[in-house]
Amino acid sequence: MAIWKPASSIGPQERLGRRLFDEPTLVGATDQAPLKGLNLRHFRDNREPTLSLDRMGRTNVEKQVAKYLNIRGFRAASKRKAAFQGWVEVAAKEITNPAQKGAVSLLVVSSPVHAQPCDMDNNNYHCHVEKPTSPEPYYIELQLRHIFTDRGRIHYSEAPEEVAPEENWFAKATGYIRNCFRRLRRWGT
Amino acid sequence: MTTAALSTFSGIRYTDTHRESDLHVDLLKRYYRMLVFKAPEADLLETPRAHQASLPLWLEDVVRRINDSVAPRGMNEELAGRWLSEPVAEAARQFLLKHASLLPSEPHIYSSADGELVAEFQGRHGMVTSIVSPEFLVLFASVNGHSVYWRSSEDETGSIKALTKMKNMLETGKHGDMETRL
Numbered sequence: 001m002a003i004w005k006p007a008s009s010i011g012p013q014e015r016l017g018r019r020l021f022d023e024p025t026l027v028g029a030t031d032q033a034p035l036k037g038l039n040l041r042h043f044r045d046n047r048e049p050t051l052s053l054d055r056m057g058r059t060n061v062e063k064q065v066a067k068y069l070n071i072r073g074f075r076a077a078s079k080r081k082a083a084f085q086g087w088v089e090v091a092a093k094e095i096t097n098p099a100q101k102g103a104v105s106l107l108v109v110s111s112p113v114h115a116q117p118c119d120m121d122n123n124n125y126h127c128h129v130e131k132p133t134s135p136e137p138y139y140i141e142l143q144l145r146h147i148f149t150d151r152g153r154i155h156y157s158e159a160p161e162e163v164a165p166e167e168n169w170f171a172k173a174t175g176y177i178r179n180c181f182r183r184l185r186r187w188g189t
Numbered sequence: 190m191t192t193a194a195l196s197t198f199s200g201i202r203y204t205d206t207h208r209e210s211d212l213h214v215d216l217l218k219r220y221y222r223m224l225v226f227k228a229p230e231a232d233l234l235e236t237p238r239a240h241q242a243s244l245p246l247w248l249e250d251v252v253r254r255i256n257d258s259v260a261p262r263g264m265n266e267e268l269a270g271r272w273l274s275e276p277v278a279e280a281a282r283q284f285l286l287k288h289a290s291l292l293p294s295e296p297h298i299y300s301s302a303d304g305e306l307v308a309e310f311q312g313r314h315g316m317v318t319s320i321v322s323p324e325f326l327v328l329f330a331s332v333n334g335h336s337v338y339w340r341s342s343e344d345e346t347g348s349i350k351a352l353t354k355m356k357n358m359l360e361t362g363k364h365g366d367m368e369t370r371l
Contacts, residue, residue, distance in 0.1 A: 024270035026299060028257025035297040036311055040318070041270070044302040100336065138320060139338055142329045146336045 003064040006055050006125060008110050010092050015056040016108065016127065017087030017155060018042060018148060019073050021080055038088060038149055043141045049131040051144065053108070056089055056125070061155050065125060071160045075120045086156040094151045095129060095144070103143055104132065247295035248285060254298060255281050255306070270300045276323040281306040284321045291352040293317060293359050312359030317352075330355040333362055 010016075023039045045051050054069050056062065069087075077084035095106050107130040113123045131140045260272035273281070285292070285308075296308035296319075305322040315332035326341040328351050337358065339351035 023299070026254065026258040026273065027271050028259075029254040029298050032254060032297055033295075035299070035309060037309065037316060039299065040307055040320075041299070041302050100334070103336075136327075136340065138327050138340075142318065142327075142338065143336070146329075146331050150331070150334050 001064075003068065004058060004062055006110065006112075010055065010096075010108050010110055010127060011058065012091065012093035012096070013059045014092045015059070015061050015089045016053045016092050016095065017056045017061070017069075017089035018051070018053055019076065019087055020085040020154075021077055021082040022085065023082070038145050040141060040145060042088070043144045043148075049133065049137070050128040051131060053127050053129060054087065054123070054125050055110070055127050056087065056155070061089060066155065067158075069123070069125060070157055072120060072123055073157055074160050084157050086154060088148045088152045088154050090148055090152040094147050098143070098147060100146075103147075104135065104140065106130065106132070106140070106144075243290060245289055245292065245295070248289050251285060251296060251298065251308075252282055255285075258300075270302075273300060273306060274304060277304060277306055277321070280323045280326075281308070281321045284319065284326060288348065288352055291349065291356050293356060312356075314362035315359050317355050317359065328352060328355060330358055332358045 006014075020038075020042055023041045043051060056065055056069065073084045073086075092108055096108055097105055108127055109130060110127045113121065113126050116122050129144070131137065255273065255278050258271075258273045259275055259278045264272060281298075293310045293312040296310045298306060298308045301307050301320060303322075305320050308319045308321065310317040310319070312332075315330060318327075318329040318331075320327040320329075326348055328339040328348065330337045337351075337355060339347070339355075341348060
């Protein structure tokens with residue numbers, strides 16, 4: 001079955017995932033019990049005022065899409081120097097039209113990444129939440145965490161398979177010629 | 190502890206007509222001195238048991254964690270979630286001392302992306318999150334799918350009122366008709 005090609009508009013049932021990376025702990029607080037829940041730092045991007053998400057499937061997380069995104073998650077983790085744990089994912093409607101009274105409806109925009117020199121940095125399934133400036137940024141971050149905690153599911157990452165180096169005809173040919181020269185040199189001595 | 194001993198330790202003049210409520214304030218002051226200035230812990234042990242019981246047992250551990258996480262001088266550029274600045278640590282200690290009796294449990298603490306202190310308190314029916322900085326205080330409670338948000342203003346007593354409501358929500362699991370933003 002072919003991999004899902006997402007449309008430019010995001011459907012209400014689409015599963016949107018926020019990547020989870022290991023977050024730093026305070027140097028003096030290493031002896032405390034682990035946090036039961038999601039760290040607030042997961043819901044902040046350096047690139048304010050947006051929050052990056054991955055479109056993980058039409059109505060459920062799709063295996064092929066998860067595989068495509070998994071390797072990108074590990075690549076992002078190596079850049080951040082933090083372990084990649086997986087995603088917490090919810091239906092798009094929970095963000096765009098939250099059920100809770102008083103919660104702010106947020107806009108989710110499809111924003112695929114295509115122009116990066118390395119293909120592993122491109123992402124056909126990228127989208128982002130537009131964070132409004134009012135009410136305060138912390139209100140939006142806490143609301144997003146509340147939605148992901150209350151309505152979301154954790155989708156753990158899988159260790160990426162070892163990618164074999166590509167067979168390159170030029171490398172093969174130069175290797176063959178180099179070997180021939182070595183043999184000739186040995187034969188001469 | 191005698192009033193003379195109290196005067197010697199804290200530098201405050203005490204009279205013999207010291208009332209029970211004043212002793213409570215004294216205890217907090219000395220506790221604060223112990224935690225902030227790392228005064229001898231033995232002094233705390235001499236206080237009446239009833240007063241000791243009013244402060245949660247985890248308070249000392251949490252303040253120690255905050256003290257141990259204050260960045261040494263010259264490390265400000267490398268905060269990045271592993272260190273706290275001295276003003277943030279000071280605001281966090283004051284918050285904990287002021288609201289200790291209203292906080293539901295020992296918090297899990299960490300630094301926010303902007304360097305504030307985040308403290309997460311687990312209750313029976315949900316969680317209270319506080320974000321503390323010298324400039325503001327944010328309180329957020331989520332109880333059975335319902336959330337309540339409060340942010341400090343000039344009103345000093347507002348945080349106590351908000352935390353009292355949040356504590357009741359966490360204990361009973363009921364949010365009633367509370368506004369989403371207090």
